[in-house]
Amino acid sequence: DTAVSQTPKYLVTQMGNDKSIKCEQNLGHDTMYWYKQDSKKFLKIMFSYNNKELIINETVPNRFSPKSPDKAHLNLHINSLELGDSAVYFCASSQSLQLSGNTIYFGEGSWLTVV
Amino acid sequence: GNSVTQMEGPVTLSEEAFLTINCTYTATGYPSLFWYVQYPGEGLQLLLKATKADDKGSNKGFEATYRKETTSFHLEKGSVQVSDSAVYFCALTPGSARQLTFGSGTQLTVLP
Numbered sequence: 237d238t239a240v241s242q243t244p245k246y247l248v249t250q251m252g253n254d255k256s257i258k259c260e261q262n263l264g265h266d267t268m269y270w271y272k273q274d275s276k277k278f279l280k281i282m283f284s285y286n287n288k289e290l291i292i293n294e295t296v297p298n299r300f301s302p303k304s305p306d307k308a309h310l311n312l313h314i315n316s317l318e319l320g321d322s323a324v325y326f327c328a329s330s331q332s333l334q335l336s337g338n339t340i341y342f343g344e345g346s347w348l349t350v351v
Numbered sequence: 352g353n354s355v356t357q358m359e360g361p362v363t364l365s366e367e368a369f370l371t372i373n374c375t376y377t378a379t380g381y382p383s384l385f386w387y388v389q390y391p392g393e394g395l396q397l398l399l400k401a402t403k404a405d406d407k408g409s410n411k412g413f414e415a416t417y418r419k420e421t422t423s424f425h426l427e428k429g430s431v432q433v434s435d436s437a438v439y440f441c442a443l444t445p446g447s448a449r450q451l452t453f454g455s456g457t458q459l460t461v462l463p
Binding site for chain 2: 334
């Protein structure tokens with residue numbers, strides 16, 4: 237059983253398109269995240285949600301819109317894709333917002349290429 | 352602010368060599384410290400963690416000790432294998448923070 241699963245794993249699309257990446261966790265966690273990994277492998281948080289409530293929104297363009305229909309799902313929708321959006325997007329979850337002593341579990345990543 | 356500094360890679364070792372990847376941090380409060388590993392074409396996996404000073408995290412032959420006096424959490428392994436080739440990330444979360452802060456990652460290649 238995959239704890240944090242995200243789809244699709246690979247996505248190639250043209251500039252200007254709109255695309256979504258879906259994420260689900262079966263760990264019973266309250267908190268979910270989206271991280272972006274750039275071409276230099278640098279990881280940076282984009283969003284976090286706790287029980288469907290937006291907690292962190294890290295200066296991400298408003299073309300990126302997360303949606304959490306329930307606490308087990310956090311989807312990422314991207315409008316008007318740009319070349320610079322090409323990256324690996326990681327979904328993650330943790331038991332709660334309080335990370336001291338807790339662990340964040342990551343999905344396998346979604347490789348987005350914008351051409 | 353909170354930050355993590357890792358030794359720059361890439362690091363290339365021969366099989367059975369000793370590995371050290373340095374990690375130092377700046378944080379408010381008493382952070383928890385983590386090492387994550389990313390194998391080629393895969394996602395991030397938690398390798399080990401330590402939640403308080405002098406704790407030693409260990410897994411798969413890797414170890415790291417939380418050193419508050421030197422604000423460090425260096426990753427070590429006594430004898431690396433080809434299968435250890437991956438990118439290793441040091442990360443922290445201070446007690447009050449709601450996110451992980453990552454280092455820049457260190458690419459390790461182990462040659463047979």
